[in-house]
Amino acid sequence: MTSPDSPRVVLRPEILSTAPYRQGKPAPADAFKLSSNENPFSPIPEVLAAIAGASINRYPDAAARVLSERLASRFGVATEEIHVGSGSVSILAALIQAAAAPGDEVVFAWRSFEAYPGLVTVAGATGVMVPNRPDHSHDLEAMAAAVTDRTRVVIVCTPNNPTSTIVTADEFEKFMAAVPPTVLVLLDEAYAEFVTDPDAVDGTTLIGRYPNLVVLRTFSKAYGLAGLRIGYAIGPEYILDAVRATSIPLSVTEPAQRGAMAALDNEATLLERVAELVDRRDDLWERLRSLGWSAPQPQGNFIWFATGEETEAVYDVFLDHGIVGRMLGDGIRVSVGEAESVDKLVSAAAEVVEKLPRALSNTALD
Incomplete structure (x- = not known):
């Protein structure tokens, strides 16, 4: 063990002051x-059987090609417009790092997912927290107003974690009209499958409409694969190519890919x-x-x-x-x-x- 008087490695002060997740x-x-x-x-038996068949002595397919092709077919996009990651939060981290650097800003509601502030800090950017409305839902007008020439990313979480409130389709359409097309908008829909409000926005219906929008989904919640850590993003190819550059290679394991495919087969x-x-x-x-x-x-x-x-x-x-x-x-x-x-x-x-x-x-x- 090091002595309290030993020289200490110099670490980024903003990281030292950030509480870990x-x-x-x-x-x-x-x-x-x-x-x-x-x-x-x-887990259902089909998922367990698929996982059991994985070759864990070999590296996984880094591009998750089979799963990406399956998702691309489902949403009517090119395979390159799908990125599979080790949970949607890891894709969020890669997107923020791809778009925001020191001096840049990332806008998100607060309270929202507690990992957002840390992800922004790790990228070296500055988080701009916009208070939720009294009913605990996103104030999208205020979020749009918070966008400046330093803003690179805006995160919209619906249903919002932890308040369980949604953004409506009408609200989101007005919001997207107010946000400059040069600002990346991330629609975090980790809990989309649980939504029953007919007025709620559905990111999968917006694919191709907005060139600055990336939709995030996960297999962790509705599909019960939280322990396998697998999610995906849908968006423009050039943005997801940047994500592929900032992501940790080979982070989506073969058991996770097999489990996700089995989940889709038994959806x-x-x-x-x-x-x-x-x-x-x-x-x-x-x-x-x-x-x-x-x-x-x-x-x-x-x-x-x-x-x-x-x-x-x-x-x-x-x-x-x-x-x-x-x-x-x-x-x-x-x-x-x-x-x-x-x-x-x-x-x-x-x-x-x-x-x-x-x-x-x-x-x-x-």
Whole structure:
């Protein structure tokens, strides 16, 4: 071990002052881990069989050609307009590094995905955080107004993690009309398959309409492949070529590629599970409303409790009931998990209403 008095390696000060991304806390044996927005269903046999057939002594196909071709056919684009990465967050990192450098700015809503600030800092750029509206949704007008001649990237997250709110198609169309075509817009749709609001934007319907738009999707959530780390981007070839230049080579493993293909082959079964989770989510939200909570109507596979100064106390109540949520400063995000977790969460929420009523004053109005 080095002595405290030993000379220290010079590291970037902005990195040293940046908190690393922290994974959701593990759950005790008698609790439900609802802190990471994971799909609670076990993998289907077809996915397990596909993974088992992988040749892990060989390097994977760096271009994920088979999967890229499958996705290109699905969305009616060229294979070069698809990029497969080790989760959508890794593609986000590569996109930001490809477009933004020191002195440049990246605009995103706040609160939104907690990894965004760190990704921007690593690129050497400056993050511009635009506050969400009182209902916890993106303020796209304010985000467009925050774009300057230094802006290189704007990130739009829908459904927004952690508030579970959506951007509407009409809002997004107006936003894209206001953003200069030289600014890269990233539409982060990691939870798109859980959306039931007919007014929500769907990035896959916008392909080819905007030359500065890249749509991000993942197999982690709806398809239940979080442990394999695989996602993809759809966008102009020259932008994705830049991503391919900034990405870590060979980072998408063969088991991940095989698992994603098997998931697509059995998509109907997996989307039945998504529908079950959506029903569970909506029932849970209605039960919370009946208790007096007015959390944003969720469109992801999670619910946002904006608990303000009572956040730690509410987190402890949830934990006492066997619910491990994700504490994020001014609120708690709770994933929709196993059916058995619902009653426990409702009981915990009822106790908060009784003992910590101030926590409810921070939630959004319907």
